[in-house]
Amino acid sequence: MSPASVRKLPKPERREQLLDCALAIVREDGTEALTLGRLAERAGVSKPVAYDHFGTREALIIALYRRIDDRQTDLLAEGLRHVEPRLEPVASEIARAYMDCAISVGPEWHALSAALKGSEAMEAVQRELIARYLGFYQAALAPFARALPPEELELRCIAILGAAEAVSLELLRANADRQRAVATLAGLIVAAIRAPAS
Known part of the structure; x- marks a missing residue:
């Protein structure tokens, strides 16, 4: 498809189309194959269009990483709105949302992160997104952790995020199925929140 044959899209729609192509x-x-030139070719647009949206390969990878994370956060927020307000169902919903996102995104999530290892911009984005997740987890789990000081709940939520990452990698490597991964993570969340403060 030649760039001239592509219909003009509003900027937000074009950005989404470009991100879809980038993920593909x-x-x-x-x-390694993701460059702005390759993206433009795949999307059927001129290179200046791709550069106008992202500027650099690093910015493109960060935008794609951020988009995946936004979708995961939206899924989690939606699921938590409809869950019974007890620790076990909340823990199960957190675990389900994390594993389902890992399945839908696949190993690309980890590959994107690895592609920019050592990038200050990527590290800043990762810190921001981790802080956002911690906020979600703390808000969702605080009603069941009243005996824990806030700093202890925060540390436990950090541990939950680390466990979620590790379990999702085992799921993607086919060392665990979805049901087992969700149940394991949910059990870890419940244990972490119920354990008394030291």
Whole structure:
């Protein structure tokens, strides 16, 4: 498809189309293949269009990483709105949302993160997104952790995030199925929140 044959899209729609194409490139050929030139070719637009939206390869990868995280956060927020307000169902919903996102995104999430290892901009984004997750987890789990000081709840939520990451990697490596991964993470969340403060 030549750039001239592509219909003009509003800027937000074009950005979404470009991000869809970028994810497809990563899925098919890996992060090394993701360049702004390749993206423009795949999307059927001129290189200046791709550069106008992202500027650099680093910015493109960060935008894609952020988009995946936004979708995961939206899924979690939606699920928590409809869950019974007890620790076990909340823990199960947190675990389910995390594992379902890992399945839907696949190993691309980890590949994108690895592609920018050592990038100050990527590290800043990761810190921001981790802080956002911690806020979600703390808000969701605080009603069941009244005996824990806030700093202890925060530390336990950090541990839960680390466990979620590790379990999701085992799921993606086919060392655990979805049901087992969700149950394991949910059990870890319940144990972490119920354990008395030291």
